[in-house]
Amino acid sequence: MAEDEREQHRQSRLFTDDDGEFDAERAREESLPVEDGEVIDTDELADHQRYVEGRGIYDERNRVNDLTGKEWKYATKSVIAEGYPPALQHDLRSEHGGQKPPRLCAELIGRFSKTGDTVLDPFAGVGGTLFGASLCEHEGTGLREAIGFERNRRWVEIYETALERENEERRERGEPPLADQDMRHGDCADLIEGVPDDSVDLLLTDVPYWHMDELEQTRNERATRESKLGAFDAAAVPDEGEGDGEETPTDEGPTTEADAETGTGTKAEWLDDMAAKFERFTDAVAPDGHLVVFIGDMYREQSYEFLSADLARAIESTAPVTLAANLIWYDPTKDLHVYGYPFSFVPSMVHQNVLVFRPETDS
Numbered sequence: 311m312a313e314d315e316r317e318q319h320r321q322s323r324l325f326t327d328d329d330g331e332f333d334a335e336r337a338r339e340e341s342l343p344v345e346d347g348e349v350i351d352t353d354e355l356a357d358h359q360r361y362v363e364g365r366g367i368y369d370e371r372n373r374v375n376d377l378t379g380k381e382w383k384y385a386t387k388s389v390i391a392e393g394y395p396p397a398l399q400h401d402l403r404s405e406h407g408g409q410k411p412p413r414l415c416a417e418l419i420g421r422f423s424k425t426g427d428t429v430l431d432p433f434a435g436v437g438g439t440l441f442g443a444s445l446c447e448h449e450g451t452g453l454r455e456a457i458g459f460e461r462n463r464r465w466v467e468i469y470e471t472a473l474e475r476e477n478e479e480r481r482e483r484g485e486p487p488l489a490d491q492d493m494r495h496g497d498c499a500d501l502i503e504g505v506p507d508d509s510v511d512l513l514l515t516d517v518p519y520w521h522m523d524e525l526e527q528t529r530n531e532r533a534t535r536e537s538k539l540g541a542f543d544a545a546a547v548p549d550e551g552e553g554d555g556e557e558t559p560t561d562e563g564p565t566t567e568a569d570a571e572t573g574t575g576t577k578a579e580w581l582d583d584m585a586a587k588f589e590r591f592t593d594a595v596a597p598d599g600h601l602v603v604f605i606g607d608m609y610r611e612q613s614y615e616f617l618s619a620d621l622a623r624a625i626e627s628t629a630p631v632t633l634a635a636n637l638i639w640y641d642p643t644k645d646l647h648v649y650g651y652p653f654s655f656v657p658s659m660v661h662q663n664v665l666v667f668r669p670e671t672d673s
């Protein structure tokens with residue numbers, strides 16, 4: 311069919327009133343499926359298309375997620391501009407200074423996996439990814455199975471206690487419980503050996519920074535102090551978001567060379583370590599799966615550390631993956647701090663990078 315014929319055909323399906331205007335009310339009264347102001351003629355859908363009430367048209371050939379075309383359009387936006395208010399026992403989970411909002415994780419899981427898929431987080435912390443996978447059952451398209459590795463027993467215990475408390479509260483509210491996910495205590499380099507090749511559909515993680523773990527808590531406390539002392543308009547900027555107190559290395563890097571070079575080693579060593587780990591992790595990811603990695607950039611020694619770019623290149627240099635996207639998570643509720651004023655421009659970081667990799671295929 312020629313393009314203009316196709317357009318004519320499309321127009322003839324519009325649900326119009328006498329003036330040729332779209333009559334949404336009439337369409338609603340007759341319970342006709344409507345998308346973008348157009349009534350969907352379900353008889354006209356191709357065999358691979360299915361109309362999903364209130365969500366639009368789903369294409370059965372979709373290998374990436376469970377989203378309809380309309381939802382896909384939104385989900386491919388390169389910026390996620392969303393603050394996530396404290397939730398899911400945030401008070402408990404915030405003992406870990408680098409925890410990610412479970413609802414942000416659920417959003418990413420919804421973009422890069424399907425119901426029933428397996429999600430792996432090899433640096434699971436207090437379980438942002440695991441909570442996200444469970445939330446998908448009640449607030450998304452369906453439950454995902456999640457496996458987490460965490461070498462610090464304290465964070466494993468916090469995940470377990472937070473889940474228990476959350477489910478008690480859900481029971482009191484008459485809501486169904488969040489599924490218990492598979493959190494394993496130990497080093498990811500060992501635990502990955504227990505995950506069969508190609509068995510993971512989505513690897514979603516938030517990497518430990520170089521010397522990051524040891525500094526997380528102290529930086530958190532320092533950032534809180536600075537925000538109280540130094541914000542231009544602290545009253546106007548909410549300080550309650552789950553994003554606040556997040557990954558403070560995005561606000562500032564290690565303050566001295568000694569900070570950076572101690573702990574888990576130099577930046578080059580950290581990149582090598584991450585690259586080697588991701589090379590091994592990729593074996594576990596199915597060929598049509600994804601690897602999605604949170605990484606904040608840093609500012610230190612008067613220079614911007616483009617950690618996201620460095621990490622992307624390091625991973626690509628060893629693991630058989632291709633960088634498909636860099637999504638930006640921008641938290642509009644994040645508190646602003648005063649850095650450099652009035653002599654030097656120092657960015658007040660209100661975003662994190664979310665690197666998206668696809669395994670390379672042989673073809």
Ligand SMILES: C[S@@+](CC[C@H](N)C(=O)[O-])C[C@H]1O[C@@H](n2cnc3c(N)ncnc32)[C@H](O)[C@@H]1O
Binds near residue numbers: 435
């Ligand atoms: C940035 S945090 C992840 C936070 C997580 N996204 C959350 O929501 O809680 C990175 C975590 O990786 C853990 N970690 C670092 N190296 C590890 C390793 N070799 N094996 C397992 N866990 C490791 C750290 O203890 C830390 O909790």
